[in-house]
Amino acid sequence: MRKCDVLILGCGIAGASAALELAKRGLDVVILSAGESPWQSNSAWAQGGIVYSGESDSQKLLASDICDAGAGLCFQPAVDQLVRLGPTLVEKVLLQETQVDFDRKEDGSLSLTEEGAHSIPRILHHKDQTGKAIMEALLAKLKTFSNIEMKMGSTAIDLVTLSHHSKHPTDIYLPSTCIGAYVFQSRTRSVELVLAKETILATGGLGELFLHTTNPMEARGDGIAMAYRAGARIMNMEYVQFHPTTLYIPGERRFLLTEALRGEGAKLLNANLRPFMHKYHEKEELAPRDVVSRAMFNEMIESSTDHVWLDITSKPKKWLQERFPAIYGYCLEKGLDMALEPVPIVPAAHYSCGGVAADLEGKTSICRLRAIGEVSCTGVHGANRLASTSLLEGLVWGQKSASDILSNWKTRIDLFPPVEEWQMSDQKVDAALIRQDWTQLKQTMWNYVGLVRDKDRLVRALKMLRELQWEIDSFYEKAELTSDLIGLRNGVLTALLIAQGAWKNKKSLGSHYRIS
Numbered sequence: 181m182r183k184c185d186v187l188i189l190g191c192g193i194a195g196a197s198a199a200l201e202l203a204k205r206g207l208d209v210v211i212l213s214a215g216e217s218p219w220q221s222n223s224a225w226a227q228g229g230i231v232y233s234g235e236s237d238s239q240k241l242l243a244s245d246i247c248d249a250g251a252g253l254c255f256q257p258a259v260d261q262l263v264r265l266g267p268t269l270v271e272k273v274l275l276q277e278t279q280v281d282f283d284r285k286e287d288g289s290l291s292l293t294e295e296g297a298h299s300i301p302r303i304l305h306h307k308d309q310t311g312k313a314i315m316e317a318l319l320a321k322l323k324t325f326s327n328i329e330m331k332m333g334s335t336a337i338d339l340v341t342l343s344h345h346s347k348h349p350t351d352i353y354l355p356s357t358c359i360g361a362y363v364f365q366s367r368t369r370s371v372e373l374v375l376a377k378e379t380i381l382a383t384g385g386l387g388e389l390f391l392h393t394t395n396p397m398e399a400r401g402d403g404i405a406m407a408y409r410a411g412a413r414i415m416n417m418e419y420v421q422f423h424p425t426t427l428y429i430p431g432e433r434r435f436l437l438t439e440a441l442r443g444e445g446a447k448l449l450n451a452n453l454r455p456f457m458h459k460y461h462e463k464e465e466l467a468p469r470d471v472v473s474r475a476m477f478n479e480m481i482e483s484s485t486d487h488v489w490l491d492i493t494s495k496p497k498k499w500l501q502e503r504f505p506a507i508y509g510y511c512l513e514k515g516l517d518m519a520l521e522p523v524p525i526v527p528a529a530h531y532s533c534g535g536v537a538a539d540l541e542g543k544t545s546i547c548r549l550r551a552i553g554e555v556s557c558t559g560v561h562g563a564n565r566l567a568s569t570s571l572l573e574g575l576v577w578g579q580k581s582a583s584d585i586l587s588n589w590k591t592r593i594d595l596f597p598p599v600e601e602w603q604m605s606d607q608k609v610d611a612a613l614i615r616q617d618w619t620q621l622k623q624t625m626w627n628y629v630g631l632v633r634d635k636d637r638l639v640r641a642l643k644m645l646r647e648l649q650w651e652i653d654s655f656y657e658k659a660e661l662t663s664d665l666i667g668l669r670n671g672v673l674t675a676l677l678i679a680q681g682a683w684k685n686k687k688s689l690g691s692h693y694r695i696s
Contacts, residue, residue, distance in 0.1 A: 188382055189212050190381070191212075200318065200582075206327060214335040218332070222387075228308075228443075251690035254562035258560045295439045295440055297566055307502075333366035341411070351597060358547070359597075361376075373599060387528070392527070393528050394423050394530045407555075413537040417682075418534065422473040424469055426527070428526040434526070438507065470564045500519050538551040542581035552577040561573075609655060633682050634694060634695045638683040
């Protein structure tokens with residue numbers, strides 16, 4: 181057993197920024213990551229950038245852009261907090277404290293780019309690997325604190341709550357309270373009980389539930405599923421944003437082609453290599469992501485093709501190599517020279533606008549459990565996220581949750597009751613079964629709960645997912661644990677929550693689009 185002050189599940193920008201603030205005040209912090217590397221997070225994979233502040237910019241203008249992209253479903257107090265604190269925290273934490281190496285102009289001033297649905301250029305970037313640059317700086321800072329323990333290859337199985345796990349029978353009458361998590365250690369294949377005075381969910385997204393995704397394999401909806409089983413409020417799950425531009429190479433995982441490419445002038449072309457976005461939105465390539473993705477989907481249907489094209493041949497090769505080195509290099513490895521020819525693209529699941537309901541300090545409906553970053557639903561993104569606001573939200577809510585914890589720390593009462601031990605099973609599970617179940621799950625979500633939804637598809641998806649969940653739960657109860665099995669159990673539950681939300685919501689809005 182391990183006891184700590186704060187347990188953080190996930191080590192992207194949200195979890196890392198929270199840990200930084202807590203550690204500076206001397207708290208004992210444990211950070212868990214399911215991957216063997218801290219780079220397996222959506223934050224580290226983020227290409228485009230992070231919202232800062234452009235010339236003639238204002239909080240009002242940024243808030244307006246966020247709400248326009250969010251299709252009128254944004255929670256205004258959350259938006260106000262993001263635009264008020266966001267640029268200030270970028271300056272304080274990323275520019276001054278951790279000194280992230282953002283791109284600069286020849287005169288030394290910060291280089292700002294524009295992305296879809298933004299009114300002006302206001303996006304800080306580090307070439308096309310902004311998330312990697314931010315996380316390198318944050319993780320380097322975290323390593324300087326002896327009171328932070330980072331556990332890699334550690335997959336949370338379930339949250340520990342008083343009502344579900346305390347050996348004191350009358351604790352069921354207390355308010356629903358989280359006191360830690362059961363954690364599977366991949367290296368030792370054992371389960372560790374980690375008890376904490378505060379627990380922060382920062383587990384990221386759920387793109388791995390779809391056939392095509394920009395996310396790492398660890399983005400399985402784990403945090404949402406664990407919070408749901410513990411009794412937390414979950415909301416807006418139908419609003420899954422698809423990124424319009426990922427490199428399409430049959431048989432390979434999709435590779436993100438950042439929206440900044442279109443911000444720098446890239447055009448979308450149909451099967452006949454003709455531009456088409458002028459038919460769908462006045463901002464053309466810089467329209468909100470849901471509009472662009474559906475436009476691409478429509479063009480693919482009309483031409484009976486499995487992809488469209490992205491063309492940035494208007495830019496010189498040297499410029500592309502300097503501005504987008506990772507993307508240019510990756511495409512070149514695949515035999516595609518972006519400077520000479522358009523590249524094939526398809527939309528892919530990218531970001532969850534819904535999740536665990538959280539307030540302005542990250543508090544959930546369960547006491548001592550907070551949710552920050554993509555796993556949460558603060559209302560900032562509404563029905564469709566504005567480009568490059570996700571890293572900013574993670575930074576702001578990481579800081580706000582840590583500040584709120586610290587403000588009440590001295591008056592906090594410890595809750596470490598005796599807890600039920602994890603009961604291990606030892607029956608082997610055929611890895612082929614897990615792979616097949618993942619394939620069925622992804623195909624179902626892509627075909628029936630994807631870019632365009634209708635009543636018949638959603639009814640079929642619910643039926644198939646419920647049957648799949650029953651099969652998975654039946655062998656999970658008696659199977660030897662693996663990270664893949666834990667993720668599959670969480671994945672099918674999160675997929676069901678998305679499908680249920682999409683079925684109940686008959687009104688098309690933002691990234692949730694129904695034709696019937």
